[in-house]
Amino acid sequence: MSTVTVLPTGISPADVLAVARGHAKVVLDTSTLEALATSRAIVDGIERAGRPVYGVSTGFGALANTFVAPERRAELQHALIRSHAAGVGAPMPREVVRAMMLLRVRSLALGHSGVRPLVAQALVDLLNADITPWVPEHGSLGASGDLAPLAHCALVLLGEGWVLGPAGERLDAGPVLRAAGLAPIELAAKEGLALINGTDGMLGMLLLAIDDAAHLFTMADVTAALAIEAMLGSDRPFLPELHAIRPHPGQAVSAANIHRLLQSSEIMDSHRDDVAHAVQDAYSMRCAPQVAGAARDTLAFVDTVAGRELRSVVDNPVVLPDGRVESTGNFHGAPLGFAADFLAIAAAEVGAIAERRVDRLLDVCRSRDLPAFLTPDPGVNSGLMIAQYTAAGIVAENRRLAAPASVDSLPTSGMQEDHVSMGWAAAKKLRTVLDNLTSLLAVELLAGVRGIQLRAPLTPSPAGRAAVAALAGVAGEPGPDIFLAPVMEAARDTVRSRALRATIEQEIGPLA
Template structure:
């Protein structure tokens, strides 16, 4: 079991993945304890001085000008958590909630939030005891950060609200804490606000999506190469010198992947000098690196945004080392919302061009002598006809989801919060687009392998042989129609898994 240490400079993307998707234990570096104690002492002095400070001695949002008496300030923090835990809908996945909790620990540990170390340690305890708060899917507008989702997490610290029980059932947080031997905590001034103000939910979803997209974009090169090989395409457009003259870095990477994947193919060799097959392939084949490469460049931009956010202080107000407590707008999720929307657009297009190759593979007029719908006995049998319908429907959904959420601000809190980022919504729909891309690549994998099988006795490339071996285990060989849904589910699992990629890389070396 690995250990993730939260330091005064935060955590890394790999730390977030290890906690969200793995079993890593979380610990606080001693230096973070000192940083939190220092900022807490500043808040305590403000309490003693009686100065009006937002969120410490005042209400919140449109109630920022309402003074709160010292005797009611702890009550203020608890009331804040209860009132802001106002989400509705199905629970967010465990991995998203755990990523969000670790990132909130990171935010507190930076020492600008004015909380006691106890508060950060209590979140760590939830993570280490695998207690996942029930966070409804609807509630955040992405400014002031992810208020409602984070409030649902914070409510569990108070022994209130719900957690995810066995099988996804809802369980009272008090029961989960008691079973783990944990006690609810009492919040002091500023601590409730510090638990909910920030971009942790948006950032958590973006970091998970970055990891998913990086793998899927490589698998998109794999399925493209398999489809091109099955359709008797040429490898000439993927030569490196043709991409050096248009120096987009992602394009060069994608082209290099596809070129390597197509080498050593008896199928390719059979028509290498045939002008009918080798002059110009369709755009969905020839331009695969231009589309997938642009998506890779988009991913690089999104990764840089997430990296900056990982070292950012996103609380409000913030406690500065010189004793000032200042209101900021750093909780606004525009950078993350824009990034999530941009990546969703890119991923949707990677899926769209994949579906075009599937359609070409199935069309007897364009597939270069493959049988209709990849069935040896088309007519009685429909082959993969309806699998392409499924892909087309998913592409249409991704086009709708690619419409940006981040331009859809709605004012709230009596016009105090009159522009919001919708970054949470952008993150949620990005996750759906990537799920859909996985399904589209699964359809292409199955169709491309069927095409390679139908080229026998010609032998495919090493990558093609590896794919045929894997897919044949659950889809068999071309013949009478089969129940396609289980085969597509298995193809989808193959795209998600690193096994096929690892096998291919054992022949070719690492794919970028």
């Protein structure tokens, strides 16, 4: 098991994935502990001086002008966590909560939050003990950061609240902490606020989504190539010189992938010199790189935004090295909300064009001599007819989910927080769009495999052979109808997994 070391300069996206999905251990570097102690010393000095500072000696939100006596400031921090842990709904996935906790450690470690080292260490201890707070899906507006979700995490540090059990059940946090040998912590001035005033939930979901989208966009090139091959399409629209004259980088990458995937195929060779072959393929075939490539370029933008956020101090107020404590708006999730919405739009269209190729493959009038619905015996058998219905329904859902969340602000906290980002909602629905895209590519994978099988005895490309082999155990050969849901689940697993891609890359080299 790998180890992620948190430095006062931050962490990488790979570190977040290692902790969220690989359960890597986390350690705080000595320099991080020093940065935390230096920042905390400034807050302690403010406490001794008795200066009014938001979140240290005042209430929160609309209560920012309410002075809190020194003897009640620890109570203030605990009350903050309890009152803000107000989420409802099903629990967020374990990987999202782990990412969120690590990212809060990262923000504290940058040394501008004024917390004691033991607070950051307490979050690290939860991660290393594999204790995951139960964080309800509803509660965050994306400003001031992900308050409610982070409060549910912080409440566990106090020995209160709930955690996820091994089977996803809800357990009381206190006994779980005791069983792991961990003790609740007592918060000091500002520490409760520092634990919850961040964009860590939406950023965690965005980083996970970026990793998923990068893989799915490559798999979209694979399934597009399979469909084009099965439909006797042309590989000429994917020649590099045709994309060099429209220099969008993502388009060139997708075109190069598809062109390579279509080589060394008897199916493709069978119609290269056929004068009756279509002069131009349909848009869903010919324009595959233009759509998938635009999605890749969108992903590159989103990756840049997430990288900037990963280097950002997201707290309010922040403690500056010169001793000032200043209020900021850096907790506002607009950059992440916009990015998540943009990527959801792009991913929805990658799925939409895939469904159009599926429909074409199944239509006897457009599939270039393939049998109706890809069954050798249409009429008695329906083949993949209803698989396309499923795909169409998912495309419709993705279109609804592609409507931006980030334009839907609602004022809160007595109009003190009068514009919010909805970044949490944007990131959460992005993950749903990507899960739906996995299903859409699975249907295209299955349809492409069936079409290639029906072109026998012509042998397909290396990608076609690998795809047929990957589904052979559940899909079998074209024939009488079978229970289709398990086959579609297996196709989903094949798209989500990196195994098919790895097999293809062994044959034709790396895909971008």
